[in-house]
Amino acid sequence: MLNLRPVEKQTGLEWLPWAGLNLHRNPFGELTSEERSELAVVEVDDWLEMLRKPMCAVQFIGACGRGKTTRMLKLRSRLPESSYTYIPEDLPCPPIELGNPVLIDEAQRLPRAARRRVFTSGCSLVIATHRNLERVLRKHGYRVITEHVGAGNGPHLVLESLNRRIEASRLGKGPVPTLSLGDAKALVKEFGSDIRSMENKLYVLFQECLEVGKDGKV
Amino acid sequence: MAKCDLVVELDEPDRVYHSEETVQGKVHVDVDSDVKCSGLVISCGWKTHGRGNVAMGKADEETVFSGVWTGGNTYQYRFSLPAASWPPTYHGKMLSIDHYIEARAKIPWAFDPKAATPFMVEANGVPDVVASATRHAHAKTRIPKFAGGVIIAVFVGAQLFFMGAIGVAIMLLISTVAFTLWFIRRFLPRYLLGQPDAFLESDTLTRGSEVAGEFVTTTRKTVNITAIRAVLRATEVCISGHGSNKKTHRKVVYESKQELQPNVTLQAGQESRCPFSFQLPEDAACSVSLDDNSLIWTVDLRVDIPRWPDWTKSIPLFIVPADFRNGGVQLASGSGSMSSVHHEGSTTDDETVVNQGESETAELGELTFAETVDQLWAVRSDRDRVEMVVEAVIGISFEITAKIERRLLYAGDQDPHVYADGYAVWAIYPNPGLPLVLYVPHELGDEFEQIGRGVWTGKGVVVGWDSLHGRLQIKLDSTL
Missing domain, CATH: 2.40.50 (OB fold (Dihydrolipoamide Acetyltransferase, E2P))
Structure with a gap:
């Protein structure tokens, strides 16, 4: 049960609605790409090593909300020479920048012409996709490393990931609300590996706590 | 790894700043071992938080230090930065807007430590570029209509090309449903009410002012009406995610209802006028449109016709801050649209x-x-x-x-x-x-x-x- 016990508000910041929880915002609202990358609980060192080799492609496969884009953003933050392109569903394919490596999100949506240009470029690739593109990549001479995203989203990872988000919304020194391992287990039981749905639920819980002025457990 | 803690302290943390007023304070830096910093950047800006994709803007920034911090010492740097003129601070349910002073220490080959402290901003007026953007946001319904038309055309073409007679049958079915909906929702209410319309005296208003308007119609025959209702509404509209993950969240944050005329009879051939008026709250939030985050004010009218589809119309309304220097926002005569908002003596x-x-x-x-x-x-x-x-x-x-x-x-x-x-x-x-x-x-x-x-x-x-x-x-x- 999530404990949202109020704390003493910082002097001068009483006007801020979240100050009672020692936060400056709802921790489970949308984040910028930079924040998502900073807060990601994911190890990328192995992939960074692999991507140093030529003609290497790393693909992340998984359903929505499991962490594909988060991995891409984390890699992007560690690779200053990389380029990142998101392929939208219902709009024309945007320009794809040359980079080392080239990161493409929702790569299954690449139109034929763009896919040919990218896969024949010889650049190292990192792709997030719902469909396995390993065969096509191999055909173009790539060595492919496939990561199935979501399988590792157990209670411990969920706990660390969600508590990091709360910590990132901290207003000042002192305690902030935290999730327990029990909370994380309950969330995993309800939502499986879908972290985005967990965040949505927590957004509503935090907002309700603020709106009705509840002090205690949600 | 060396510890490098930053704290932003404002001189007046509970002060309400107005557009472009100077925010002053100091940044404390606490390091436990030597740290090389390529720039301690202090910036002043705003950011949305909540359900929508984050929108942000920066008013100004300054680099107050670069060099080496010696371990065990605490350093202080004063700053003086102008607050952004727009948007005003707002705390809603799905959308919040806060202004921050942010300090970021650029550390080579490491994550940059940073700290931020919020402060309150009250806007004096709407910058012209913002007014124009808001107007665009409220007029964007045309784009989905056009996009919808293109999608329907492509779908129809594909059906006819690939599925032959079955495609034609499916298209006929879809067309019948679409026509029926249009007939019930649009045609029937108009058929009974003649030429119904509703308008506002001014669609650009300041907090605390009066929203005045009128419903007008001339019916072909005498019509009994259960009620004419008007609702003044403020709705937060936030879009999260992109592409297939895109989701639109809506939340009504203010609502005031009026039943204008219960059980009224509209006489055939006579012009019937039904005026309405609302008092905007003194603390009404301003209309904002910040990328995927909007606060939209509307007056929604409904003519409740017994045993007949109701007539409805939604009229957008723009709530702007009063200019505290000039004693009020200047509105051009005529349309009163957002594009005409400007301050006295200035050229648009x-x-x-x-x-x-x-x-x-x-x-x-x-x-x-x-x-x-x-x-x-x-x-x-x-x-x-x-x-x-x-x-x-x-x-x-x-x-x-x-x-x-x-x-x-x-x-x-x-x-x-x-x-x-x-x-x-x-x-x-x-x-x-x-x-x-x-x-x-x-x-x-x-x-x-x-x-x-x-x-x-x-x-x-x-x-x-x-x-x-x-x-x-x-x-x-x-x-x-």
């Missing part, structure tokens, strides 16, 4: 741009690329004005200076300017940093390869504006 940016356009035409031969860039930079937040300036310089050849950013692997589906065997390059004008896209012919390929990320100078013709990425499109020609 619209007028400025038109004048600039005229002088450009007069002195076309002397116009330089630097001047063009300056003009675009000055109006870059307003798409209409950017397009106006670009329109005026399309086809003109300039001596271009551009700092190369990156070559494109693929220039997009709908880019007609790319040379068949050439490529597109993203670049930036050195100062101000206006983004450019250069279309490079094959014969200049080697030259660009050698430049890398350096500065390129040569001839190019302006061919348009990439509104998606905010870049001026320039076609290079080795023969120029």
Whole structure:
């Protein structure tokens, strides 16, 4: 049960609605790409090593909300020479920048012409996709490393990931609300590996706590 | 790893700052071992938080230190930065807007430590570029209609082409459903009510003022009506995610209902008028439109007709802050639209741009690329004005200076300017940093390869504006 016990508000910041929880915002609202990358609980060192080799492609496969884009953003933050392109569903394919490596999100949506240009470029690739593109990549001479995203989203990872988000919304020194391992287990039981749905639920819980002025457990 | 803690302390944390007033305070830096900092940057800006994709803006920033911090010491740096003029601080349910002073220490080869403290901002007025953007946001219903038309056309075409008679049957079924909906929702209420309409005396108002309007109709025959209802509403509309993950969240945060005329009879052939009026709350939130985050005010009317489909109309309303210096926002007579909001004694940016356009035409031969860039930079937040300036310089050849950013692997589906065997390059004008896209012919390929990320100078013709990425499109020609 999530404990949202109020704390003493910082002097001068009483006007801020979240100050009672020692936060400056709802921790489970949308984040910028930079924040998502900073807060990601994911190890990328192995992939960074692999991507140093030529003609290497790393693909992340998984359903929505499991962490594909988060991995891409984390890699992007560690690779200053990389380029990142998101392929939208219902709009024309945007320009794809040359980079080392080239990161493409929702790569299954690449139109034929763009896919040919990218896969024949010889650049190292990192792709997030719902469909396995390993065969096509191999055909173009790539060595492919496939990561199935979501399988590792157990209670411990969920706990660390969600508590990091709360910590990132901290207003000042002192305690902030935290999730327990029990909370994380309950969330995993309800939502499986879908972290985005967990965040949505927590957004509503935090907002309700603020709106009705509840002090205690949600 | 060395500890480097930052704390932002404001001199007046509970003060309400007005547009562009100076925010003062100090940043404390606490390090436990020697830390090399390539820049302690203190910035003043705003950010949305909540359900929608984050929108943010920066008013100003300053670098107050660079060098080495010695371990075990605490340092203090004073700052004095102007607050942004827009948007005002707002705390809602799905959307909140806060202004922050943020301190960030740039540490080579490590995550940059940072700290931020919020402060409150009350806007004095709506900057013209913002008013224009808000107007666009409220008028965007045309785009989905157009997009919907295109999607329907493609769907119909595909059905007919691939499925033959079955496709025709499906299309007939869909058309029948669509027609029935239109007939029930649009045609029937109008058929009974004649020419129903509703309007507001002014659609741009300040907090605490009166929203006055009227419902007018002349019916063909005498009609009994259960009620005419008007609702003043403020709705937060936030969009989260992109593409297939895109989701629109709506939350009504203010609602005031009025039953204007219960059980009224509208006489045939007579004009019936039903005025309404609401008092806006003194603390009403301003209308805002910040990318994927909006607060929209509307007056929604419903004519409840017994045993007949109701007539409805939603009228957008723009709530703007009162200018505390001039004692009120000035509204132009007539339409009262957002574009006409300006302060006493000032010239609107619209007028400025038109004048600039005229002088450009007069002195076309002397116009330089630097001047063009300056003009675009000055109006870059307003798409209409950017397009106006670009329109005026399309086809003109300039001596271009551009700092190369990156070559494109693929220039997009709908880019007609790319040379068949050439490529597109993203670049930036050195100062101000206006983004450019250069279309490079094959014969200049080697030259660009050698430049890398350096500065390129040569001839190019302006061919348009990439509104998606905010870049001026320039076609290079080795023969120029």
